[in-house]
Amino acid sequence: MTTKPTYIILLGPPASGKGTQATKLREALDLPHVASGDLFRYNLKNETALGLKAKQYMDRGELVPDDVTIAMVLDRLAQPDCAGGALLDGFPRTIAQAEALDAALARQGLNIDRVLNILVPDEELIARITGRRLCRTCGEPYHMMFKKPKVSGICDLDGGELYQRADDTEETARNRLEVYWKQTSPLIAYYREAGALVDVDGNQPIAAVTQALMAAVSDLKTIE
């Protein structure tokens, strides 16, 4: 039996909960979590040519150029563990990226199955961003107020050290939100027209958002 690969996009401004929710969804859907920001941070940590190129943009909260980003993500999607599809987080972020992704999938007779548009007010996002901490080992996100680790500064999952991203300061956060509204939010209309978009209220407790997202994809795959 062969089933068509499933492609789901998590769309939403920075700190709308994409990373947190992806952790829950990837298990339920049995799809690999492909996060462009994580791929860039991995390259940065390992000081690859790609990482060095991306750094100047990331530090300012700006988007890395489309050609570099598209090549990186399409390369990731071509790896064997993505044969059944992927849960995309942070990509696409521009119309050019969305068109490149659509074209790459269309060449294989595939398409985006669903785009989950997570809605959160701007003021709430700033509070979330500045309180955010991540595990150095596994990348699991935490929050100083909303999702505290059991032991301060330590990851619940693997005991890794928690750190604050260099681009999670208030100034960079405001710039990233501006970039989102200018360059990424046009994707909402793009995917709505394609009939793939579902709006989800992201301004509720984490578990309630997870439930709403699950309901929005329940027809795509059998969820245990």
Ligand code: AMP
């Ligand atoms: P994120 O972890 O998704 O917030 O991404 C962190 C940073 O990586 C962003 O502020 C951008 O500089 C860069 N980045 C991540 N995804 C993309 C993308 N799809 N297009 C351009 N730049 C990106």
Ligand code: ZN
């Ligand atoms: Zn961890």
